[in-house]
Amino acid sequence: METVLPTFNSVFSIDCVIFGFEAGELKILLIERNQEPFKDWLALPGYIVEQDESIDDAAERILYELTGLRDLHMQQFHTFGEVNRHPQGRVITVAYYALIRINGQKELRPVTQYARKAFWHPVNELPKLAFDHTEIFETGFNKIRRRLNYQPIAFELLPEKFTLTQLQSLYEAVLNKKLDKRNFRKKMLSYGFLKELDEKQKGVSYRAAKLYKFDRRKYAKIFNNELNLDK
Amino acid sequence: METVLPTFNSVFSIDCVIFGFEAGELKILLIERNQEPFKDWLALPGYIVEQDESIDDAAERILYELTGLRDLHMQQFHTFGEVNRHPQGRVITVAYYALIRINGQKELRPVTQYARKAFWHPVNELPKLAFDHTEIFETGFNKIRRRLNYQPIAFELLPEKFTLTQLQSLYEAVLNKKLDKRNFRKKMLSYGFLKELDEKQKGVSYRAAKLYKFDRRKYAKIFNNELNLDK
DNA sequence: AAGATACTGTGTAAAATTTACACCCTTAAA
DNA sequence: TTTAAGGGTGTAAATTTTACACAGTATCTT
Numbered sequence: 001m002e003t004v005l006p007t008f009n010s011v012f013s014i015d016c017v018i019f020g021f022e023a024g025e026l027k028i029l030l031i032e033r034n035q036e037p038f039k040d041w042l043a044l045p046g047y048i049v050e051q052d053e054s055i056d057d058a059a060e061r062i063l064y065e066l067t068g069l070r071d072l073h074m075q076q077f078h079t080f081g082e083v084n085r086h087p088q089g090r091v092i093t094v095a096y097y098a099l100i101r102i103n104g105q106k107e108l109r110p111v112t113q114y115a116r117k118a119f120w121h122p123v124n125e126l127p128k129l130a131f132d133h134t135e136i137f138e139t140g141f142n143k144i145r146r147r148l149n150y151q152p153i154a155f156e157l158l159p160e161k162f163t164l165t166q167l168q169s170l171y172e173a174v175l176n177k178k179l180d181k182r183n184f185r186k187k188m189l190s191y192g193f194l195k196e197l198d199e200k201q202k203g204v205s206y207r208a209a210k211l212y213k214f215d216r217r218k219y220a221k222i223f224n225n226e227l228n229l230d231k
Numbered sequence: 232m233e234t235v236l237p238t239f240n241s242v243f244s245i246d247c248v249i250f251g252f253e254a255g256e257l258k259i260l261l262i263e264r265n266q267e268p269f270k271d272w273l274a275l276p277g278y279i280v281e282q283d284e285s286i287d288d289a290a291e292r293i294l295y296e297l298t299g300l301r302d303l304h305m306q307q308f309h310t311f312g313e314v315n316r317h318p319q320g321r322v323i324t325v326a327y328y329a330l331i332r333i334n335g336q337k338e339l340r341p342v343t344q345y346a347r348k349a350f351w352h353p354v355n356e357l358p359k360l361a362f363d364h365t366e367i368f369e370t371g372f373n374k375i376r377r378r379l380n381y382q383p384i385a386f387e388l389l390p391e392k393f394t395l396t397q398l399q400s401l402y403e404a405v406l407n408k409k410l411d412k413r414n415f416r417k418k419m420l421s422y423g424f425l426k427e428l429d430e431k432q433k434g435v436s437y438r439a440a441k442l443y444k445f446d447r448r449k450y451a452k453i454f455n456n457e458l459n460l461d462k
Numbered sequence: 463a464a465g466a467t468a469c470t471g472t473g474t475a476a477a478a479t480t481t482a483c484a485c486c487c488t489t490a491a492a
Numbered sequence: 493t494t495t496a497a498g499g500g501t502g503t504a505a506a507t508t509t510t511a512c513a514c515a516g517t518a519t520c521t522t
Contacts, residue, residue: 010282012241012312012323050240051321055312057442079310079325081243081286090282090321094310098508166497183481206497207488259469413472414510437468454517 010090011148014059015046015133016074017140018067018096019123020102021157026123026173027102027108028137031066031115038130042121046093046138047114053203058168059096066120068109077143085132099156148174152193155214163170163201163209164188193219241321245290246277246364247305247369248326249298250354251333252388257354258333258403259368262346265303268318273352275368277324278345290327299340303329304387308374309367316363328371330387369429379405383424386445394432394440395419405414424450 018029030042043065049058058129059074074096081092108118121127123141126134147153155171168184188194195215249260261273276297280289289303305327312323339349352358354372357365378384385401386393399415419425427444431439 006242010241010243011237014244048237049312049323052314054314055310055323058312078309079286079307081280081289081325083241083283083285092280092286092325094312096476163499180482181499182483185500186502187480204498205490207279208498209499250514282472361490394470411511412470413512416471418509435469438519440470 010092012049012055012058013046014049014055014062014095015080015093015095015136016059016063017044017077017097017100017137018063018069018072018119019097019144019157021099021103021173021176022120024134024169026170026172027120028063028123028126029067029069029118030129031110031118033114033130034116035114039116041101041130042127044128044132044133045115045118047092049094055094063098066110066115068107068111069100071157072100074098078139080132080136082132093136094141095136097144099144101157101159119170137153138161144176152219158214159213161197161199161213163211164182165209167212191219191222193222236342241323243280243286243289243321244277244317244324245280245286245293246311246324246326246367247290247294248275248302248328248368249294249300250328250330250375250388251351252401252404252437253333253351255400255404257350257401258299258351259354260300260339260384261352261360262349264282264345264361264375265347266345272361273358273396274433276349277364278347280325286325290325292327296343297341297346299338299342300331303331305329309366309370311363313363326367326371328375330384330389330448332390376405383445383450389445392428392430392442392444394442395438398433398443403443422453424453 008214017031020027020029023198029045031045033039033041033043045063047062047066049055049062053061055076056074059076060070060072063074064070070183075098076094076096076098083090084131085091085093088109102120108120110116110118126137129137144153148171154167157170158166163179164185168179168181171184172179179183193215195213195218197211197213199211201211202208237239239433247260251258251260256405260276262276264270264272264274271429276294278293278297280286280293284292286307287305290307291301294303294305295301306329307325310323310325310364314321316322316324316366335352339351341347341349357368359365360368375384385398385405388401389397395416398419399412402415403410424446426444428442428444430442432442433439436462
């Protein structure tokens, strides 16, 4: 009886769909590849998992190496395992997503040679991507659209202090539909996990809006209660 | 510049969490392993993906080989990639789930030597399982609990013709809570995808209940409309 | 055949949530 | 001081969700 694992020329890789939000627009992070196959193509940040690292660790490392970004909360969302998805051999890829605040200060700078550069690109009008990355992106986008309804992921995309209008336009960008201003505010505030600050928006040429903060503690409390008091 | 894939001693495997429903109880399919590691342990049906098959194909094949079951609609739900989850080397496993009618006629019979037998086991009071299979099961169970609310997966577990009480007790088993009979019926029927048959339950020692069928066409129509008419 | 048993099948009112909808206010810039 | 741009607010109607109880019927028992 066989008791030893077979050796195939098979590798695991990770691909990352990283969402950001800027100027009312939803964007994702792309790289320009500097390596065959698909040299010079645009692609999702992705690379091969090392033998001695978990896939979660690999996802963090790979994103960092290709884009310079660190300490994101990445979550796996799907695994792509068609036989010929990679032209050089059998590669199964586990796709992760994360949402982050786009921040002018944080420079996007690949620390390996595999990517020539990394940059934000609006999710609408995405160019052709390497491998099956377009499909991976679509799958990921659908997932976060779903999760937006039951997880507080929107706040990861916004600056720490934000206005209700910014929050609403983020929801509109992800869900791709217009929402009613009064109803949106009523509902968001009714959850009780938004903290109104004594501060206002600055630098706008119109009446400045109040700033709010997402209160993680309150959110956790509410969420746990829901689970515990389950009828 | 490296342009060829590295060769690691890494393999992909598939593990299956197959749910069934019988006698008002939710069950999953387990095997008794006949191979090291974890020889003689109970485990989820799972095995290694071949080099030339997609992971979806592998899932079908592996389930068939270990249990004799075929033609299920399996869906991947999570990939487990901790470094030491398999004692013999680096194995990443993609976990799939499916829901099926338990049917006395369909015999569970492994067609490989890797499993000694396959059998149904209630999801409550699961024994210790091989590898990280307990965690895989828990993750899968949580997923279907969620999906029950927005996908018609319940009907895959029931016989083609079923009573509303059977449907309700399935929901109660998966969600692990009591539901109100009148409200449950009102809501289910209001969707419009249950077809009332001219037939009644047989072989019960009390008033026989009406039988219903799940109408896939109507379901699809309703579901598509929802998507298309999206405001 | 009478009674016991076990589950079927049904309606309504109250409460909660969701939806639709429009205008005055404030700030900065011109 | 006027204009431009978005800020901020309330209510009524419609819809959905919740809570709740009992008579009806088939079978089995004695």
